[in-house]
Amino acid sequence: MGPPGAGKGTQARFIADHFGIPAISTGDIFRANVSEGTPLGVEAKRYMDAGEYVPDEITNRMVRNRIDEPDAAHGFLLDGYPRTVAQVEELDGMINFTGHQLDAVLCLVVDKDEVVKRLLQRAQTEGRADDTEDVIRRRQEVYLEQTSPLIEVYKERGLLVEVDGLGDVDEVTKRIFDALDVVPES
Numbered sequence: 324m325g326p327p328g329a330g331k332g333t334q335a336r337f338i339a340d341h342f343g344i345p346a347i348s349t350g351d352i353f354r355a356n357v358s359e360g361t362p363l364g365v366e367a368k369r370y371m372d373a374g375e376y377v378p379d380e381i382t383n384r385m386v387r388n389r390i391d392e393p394d395a396a397h398g399f400l401l402d403g404y405p406r407t408v409a410q411v412e413e414l415d416g417m418i419n420f421t422g423h424q425l426d427a428v429l430c431l432v433v434d435k436d437e438v439v440k441r442l443l444q445r446a447q448t449e450g451r452a453d454d455t456e457d458v459i460r461r462r463q464e465v466y467l468e469q470t471s472p473l474i475e476v477y478k479e480r481g482l483l484v485e486v487d488g489l490g491d492v493d494e495v496t497k498r499i500f501d502a503l504d505v506v507p508e509s
């Protein structure tokens with residue numbers, strides 16, 4: 324977890340590689356569908372371009388299908404899901420059904436000005452459609468309203484691991500591995 328621009332996607336790949344599990348990014352799956360022009364992509368694009376969340380029903384169905392894939396049978400890392408209280412409940416149901424359990428909920432803690440700065444930079448290099456200033460601002464608001472309450476939910480469950488997301492990518496990775504108590508491969 325963490326606000327847009329916290330570095331979730333970057334760090335997700337390192338963690339997933341370490342554990343030999345897939346990193347499942349709802350944002351990436353949506354973007355792939357958008358560029359392929361699938362019906363899911365067409366529907367999702369309307370929300371994404373405005374910085375709003377794609378409706379739970381669509382997102383939940385997509386995640387359910389993805390974690391049903393064989394490569395997720397022995398575990399997976401979710402990046403960008405769950406993002407709403409309803410998605411938390413849905414995920415509980417899904418993993419109950421597949422016999423998995425949540426090991427940890429990692430939250431990257433970052434300063435608001437810093438993430439906006441990073442996203443504006445990314446806008447110049449990657450040109451993501453939702454990285455314009457207005458949309459960036461809206462995405463931060465939506466995160467605060469709909470997703471930040473989840474931090475408390477997972478804290479109460481004893482699953483929350485908070486890590487400072489400021490600094491170099493390598494430094495943050497090291498902090499994450501330390502916090503998760505794993506030894507990174509060199």
Ligand code: ADP
Nearest residue numbers: 327328349350370371375376377382403404406
């Ligand atoms: P970021 O966290 O940097 O905003 P993501 O790539 O994770 O970007 O997500 C991009 C967009 O995809 C979100 O703004 C939202 O519209 C949609 N999205 C991703 N995950 C979810 C989710 N779990 N629920 C609803 N919408 C989502």
